[in-house]
Amino acid sequence: MSADPWFVKRQIGFGWRPAAWQGWVITVVVLGSGIAAVIVGRVHKSLLGYIGLLAAFGLYALVASAAARVQAGARATATAAAPTATAPASAAPAPRAIATAPAPVRPALDTSRPPALVVDHLTKRFGDRVAFQDVSFTVGAGEVFGFLGPNGAGKTTTVRTLGTLIAPTSGSAIVAGMPLLPENGQAIRQRIAIMPEAPGLYLRLSVRENLQYFAGLFSIANPNERIGEVLEAVNMLPRIDDLCGSLSKGLKQRAGLARALLSNPEVLFLDEPTSGLDPVATRDVNDLIEGLRRRGVTVFLTTHRLEEAQRLCDRVAILNTTMRMVGRPDDLRAKLFSRALVVATASPLSSPANVFDSVKGIDGWSLDAVQDENADASTPPPDGGARYVVNVSDPKAVAPELTRALVAAGADVEQLAERVHSLEDIYLQLVNEDVEATHR
Amino acid sequence: MSFSLGRARAVLVKELRDFRRNKFIIGTIVVLPLIFIIVPISDLFRAAPPRLQTVQVGTSLLLLLVAPVVMPATIAAYSVVGEKEQGTLEPVLTTPVRREELLIGKASAALLPSVAIAYLLFTVVVIAVRIGASHVVVDDVWQPQNFLAQALFSPLLAGWAIWVGIAISARSSDVRVAQQLGTLASLPPLAIVALIEYQVITPSVTTALIIGAILAGLDALGWWFVGTLFNRERLITGRNATRATRRRVAPQEAASST
Numbered sequence: 001m002s003a004d005p006w007f008v009k010r011q012i013g014f015g016w017r018p019a020a021w022q023g024w025v026i027t028v029v030v031l032g033s034g035i036a037a038v039i040v041g042r043v044h045k046s047l048l049g050y051i052g053l054l055a056a057f058g059l060y061a062l063v064a065s066a067a068a069r070v071q072a073g074a075r076a077t078a079t080a081a082a083p084t085a086t087a088p089a090s091a092a093p094a095p096r097a098i099a100t101a102p103a104p105v106r107p108a109l110d111t112s113r114p115p116a117l118v119v120d121h122l123t124k125r126f127g128d129r130v131a132f133q134d135v136s137f138t139v140g141a142g143e144v145f146g147f148l149g150p151n152g153a154g155k156t157t158t159v160r161t162l163g164t165l166i167a168p169t170s171g172s173a174i175v176a177g178m179p180l181l182p183e184n185g186q187a188i189r190q191r192i193a194i195m196p197e198a199p200g201l202y203l204r205l206s207v208r209e210n211l212q213y214f215a216g217l218f219s220i221a222n223p224n225e226r227i228g229e230v231l232e233a234v235n236m237l238p239r240i241d242d243l244c245g246s247l248s249k250g251l252k253q254r255a256g257l258a259r260a261l262l263s264n265p266e267v268l269f270l271d272e273p274t275s276g277l278d279p280v281a282t283r284d285v286n287d288l289i290e291g292l293r294r295r296g297v298t299v300f301l302t303t304h305r306l307e308e309a310q311r312l313c314d315r316v317a318i319l320n321t322t323m324r325m326v327g328r329p330d331d332l333r334a335k336l337f338s339r340a341l342v343v344a345t346a347s348p349l350s351s352p353a354n355v356f357d358s359v360k361g362i363d364g365w366s367l368d369a370v371q372d373e374n375a376d377a378s379t380p381p382p383d384g385g386a387r388y389v390v391n392v393s394d395p396k397a398v399a400p401e402l403t404r405a406l407v408a409a410g411a412d413v414e415q416l417a418e419r420v421h422s423l424e425d426i427y428l429q430l431v432n433e434d435v436e437a438t439h440r
Numbered sequence: 441m442s443f444s445l446g447r448a449r450a451v452l453v454k455e456l457r458d459f460r461r462n463k464f465i466i467g468t469i470v471v472l473p474l475i476f477i478i479v480p481i482s483d484l485f486r487a488a489p490p491r492l493q494t495v496q497v498g499t500s501l502l503l504l505l506v507a508p509v510v511m512p513a514t515i516a517a518y519s520v521v522g523e524k525e526q527g528t529l530e531p532v533l534t535t536p537v538r539r540e541e542l543l544i545g546k547a548s549a550a551l552l553p554s555v556a557i558a559y560l561l562f563t564v565v566v567i568a569v570r571i572g573a574s575h576v577v578v579d580d581v582w583q584p585q586n587f588l589a590q591a592l593f594s595p596l597l598a599g600w601a602i603w604v605g606i607a608i609s610a611r612s613s614d615v616r617v618a619q620q621l622g623t624l625a626s627l628p629p630l631a632i633v634a635l636i637e638y639q640v641i642t643p644s645v646t647t648a649l650i651i652g653a654i655l656a657g658l659d660a661l662g663w664w665f666v667g668t669l670f671n672r673e674r675l676i677t678g679r680n681a682t683r684a685t686r687r688r689v690a691p692q693e694a695a696s697s698t
Contacts, residue, residue: 194534200527204461217452217535
């Protein structure tokens with residue numbers, strides 16, 4: 001007799017369910033005898049004895065299955081302990097082909113391949129409401145492209161449109177080499193993958209069953225082998241038979257990412273992949289995206305997390321219904337903000353104008369606006385020191401001469417560095433411009 | 441890309457796996473057949489001359505045909521709105537699966553267990569009648585047209601119930617409302633069948649075939665109607681694509697026009 005359990009406890013729901021053919025036979029016999037008792041008992045009371053025998057057999061079988069279950073449980077415990085004892089000392093942990101691959105160097109974009117996405121004046125309206133308007137950009141093959149914008153800016157609708165879920169109102173696009181047309185919908189979907197904000201897993205199915213379903217939808221050859229690969233890539237192979245309903249949010253997100261990788265997509269759309277995750281889970285997902293970039297997968301990443309976009313993305317686009325700006329974070333900084341050196345001194349300069357005007361290449365200067373919001377230029381900061389923002393066109397050329405001028409003027413220089421604007425500064429600048437334009 | 445049986449099969453397998461762990465659907469599949477088996481048998485066992493056994497036989501056999509209507513309607517009504525509630529519909533719609541493949545897969549998952557259970561119920565009832573009911577009732581039940589009606593009408597009625605269920609499910613935002621409406625809306629074709637079972641229309645093989653053809657026509661109509669509802673944009677946003685959208689131009693044309 002097999003020692004496998006005949007019945008197993010449900011992971012979701014209540015009670016037990018048959019897990020082997022013996023369990024099914026018992027279930028059918030017990031149910032059948034109950035039904036037969038009702039039917040036959042009305043006419044042939046003498047048959048009740050036979051039904052009683054059937055019920056007794058059912059009872060015996062249930063007890064026997066419970067015994068088998070206990071034996072199987074003991075065997076499983078022994079099996080689980082065995083590999084630990086016999087594993088070689090050099091056994092490596094489960095590989096993370098994507099997440100922990102070496103060389104975190106950002107590879108150069110593959111310009112030999114055609115762009116992964118070409119979006120040209122794309123617009124989507126729902127009746128009178130504009131979801132996004134006149135959006136144009138290009139995403140190169142192998143690029144990680146950040147798509148930023150406030151809530152309601154049209155980011156998700158753009159992703160859905162490029163993913164052929166929603167038809168654009170006007171404009172055109174080429175997605176993974178295919179024009180975005182209704183007749184190309186299926187071919188485009190075969191080449192891309194979208195992971196929505198909520199991973200959308202079937203909670204009553206295991207991770208394996210979820211991935212098997214999607215492998216079938218993508219007509220993947222050797223699905224089980226591929227499922228193993230993608231789960232290994234997201235470090236979830238040990239959880240392959242867990243029900244998705246029992247996974248934490250971070251693990252669900254990983255399973256969703258594994259599902260998106262199943263078809264080896266040319267373009268991977270990730271819609272807020274770290275939304276609602278704790279810092280550790282966020283870091284894990286970011287590591288996975290970093291790994292994808294190293295493998296040359298084109299990633300279209302929508303996110304609210306600007307530090308995430310700054311770290312992961314080759315270029316970013318800022319959308320607020322209309323496209324506000326597209327480019328590398330450095331280029332966006334250069335477009336939006338003048339270059340400047342920040343000078344911090346232990347005490348205010350006695351004659352800052354004389355110092356700064358004597359240096360070639362300085363276009364202007366001011367006290368640091370952060371410290372000087374409500375004070376005039378002569379008011380020293382609370383700690384007794386001063387910070388000056390010196391506008392220059394070439395910080396590297398000006399910095400040595402400015403240092404000499406400051407020393408010559410007897411200033412105690414605490415810091416002299418180029419002012420760096422974060423992506424958040426860029427984002428807030430653009431979004432605030434829109435808010436002000438709305439109020440005007 | 442053409443219709444893929446593999447993708448339709450993937451949908452079918454997933455649906456069946458999901459059903460087996462869905463308490464509501466398991467409850468429907470287990471409890472309803474118990475009702476549909478106990479009531480007709482107890483009625484048929486009590487039926488004896490001079491009572492109106494023709495009416496009782498008709499009622500009992502008709503009740504057996506309610507099973508393949510109610511069960512698939514309940515399952516089908518869950519199929520789309522249930523996915524919407526779980527948030528699983530959007531990931532599925534982003535795959536290459538065609539509308540027809542998704543519909544065939546979901547419909548098969550509702551049809552196969554329902555028809556199997558309906559046939560099983562009928563088999564149990566006729567055997568029980570043979571064992572325990574009076575000879576007059578046995579003669580009334582064991583008629584070829586009754587067997588043909590069950591064999592023919594069960595899948596056809598189930599088919600109608602499934603398309604109605606999926607149509608309502610595609611337009612609903614609540615599983616329970618969809619299931620209640622789906623069950624109610626799938627019952628009317630039973631009226632045609634009732635005419636045979638109560639012998640208002642003289643039961644014969646020809647009559648059964650004609651009614652079967654009518655039901656098949658209704659099924660085809662249902663399939664077409666559900667197909668028109670099953671639009672990706674409508675399912676995701678609740679709105680249809682605008683006319684301008686359908687006329688949008690290819691990138692090359694856009695470039696030349698600008």
